[in-house]
Amino acid sequence: MRKLIAEFIGTLVLVVMGCGTAMLVGCDAAAGGGYVLTAFAFGLVIVGMAYCVGNISGCHINPAVSLGVLISGGMKVKEFVGYVIAQCLGAFAGAGILAAIFSLGKVKDMTGGFGSNGLAGVGDSAIAGLLVEIVLTFIFVLTILGVTSKKAGHGSFGGLVIGFTLTLVHILGIGLTGTSVNPARSFGPALAALINGNSAPIAALWVFIVGPLVGAALAAITYKVLEKE
Numbered sequence: 001m002r003k004l005i006a007e008f009i010g011t012l013v014l015v016v017m018g019c020g021t022a023m024l025v026g027c028d029a030a031a032g033g034g035y036v037l038t039a040f041a042f043g044l045v046i047v048g049m050a051y052c053v054g055n056i057s058g059c060h061i062n063p064a065v066s067l068g069v070l071i072s073g074g075m076k077v078k079e080f081v082g083y084v085i086a087q088c089l090g091a092f093a094g095a096g097i098l099a100a101i102f103s104l105g106k107v108k109d110m111t112g113g114f115g116s117n118g119l120a121g122v123g124d125s126a127i128a129g130l131l132v133e134i135v136l137t138f139i140f141v142l143t144i145l146g147v148t149s150k151k152a153g154h155g156s157f158g159g160l161v162i163g164f165t166l167t168l169v170h171i172l173g174i175g176l177t178g179t180s181v182n183p184a185r186s187f188g189p190a191l192a193a194l195i196n197g198n199s200a201p202i203a204a205l206w207v208f209i210v211g212p213l214v215g216a217a218l219a220a221i222t223y224k225v226l227e228k229e
Helices: 002-025 033-057 063-071 077-104 126-148 155-173 183-195 205-227
Strands: none
Touching (some): 002 077, 126 205, 183 205
C-alpha cells in the first residue's frame, strides 16, 4: 500500500507541475519560452520525485515504465496492475486540482485541455502520433532500465539522468504530440477535459496509451538482449 500511495502522489505531482506549467505558459514552439519551460517542468518533477518516493516505489509514476519493469522481471503482474491504477488515479486527481485552481482563479488555460496530448502537430495523423510516442518512450524507458540496472553503478545520479532524459524527449515531442510517453499523464487531463465539455483529447487518447506501451515493451525487450551476457 505504501508503494501505491507513493505512485499516486508522484503521478499527481507530475500532472500538477508539468501539465500546470503547460496550461499557464502555453506550448507554442514558435514562441519558444513556454515550450522549454514545459519540457523542464516535466523533467524536474521526475528528478524531485525520484529522490522523494524512489526509495519507496521506484518512482515509476508512469504505466509505460511499470510495463518495462514488468517485462524485465522487476515486478509481478499483480503489483503492476496496482501501480497502473494508482498512477491513473493520481493523474486524474492532479488534473482535478488544476481544474479547481484555474477555474477559481479565472486563469486562462493556454492549452485548451488541461495540458492534454493531441495530434495537431502531426497533422492529426494517428499513425504519425503513434510513431512519435513509440520512439520517444523507447528512448526514455531504455534509459531508465540502463540507469537502474544493478550493473550500471550510477548510484545517486540516476534520478538526474532520468529527469533530463524526460526533458530531452519533451523538447522534440511537445511540438508533435505534446509528448505523452506516459498513459496516465494523458488519461488524467483528457478525462478532466471531457468532464469540462472538450471531447477532443479523449478521442485521441488511445494513441497515447498504445504508443507508450509499445515503446516501453520494445525498450524492455531490447535492453534484455543488450544486457544478456
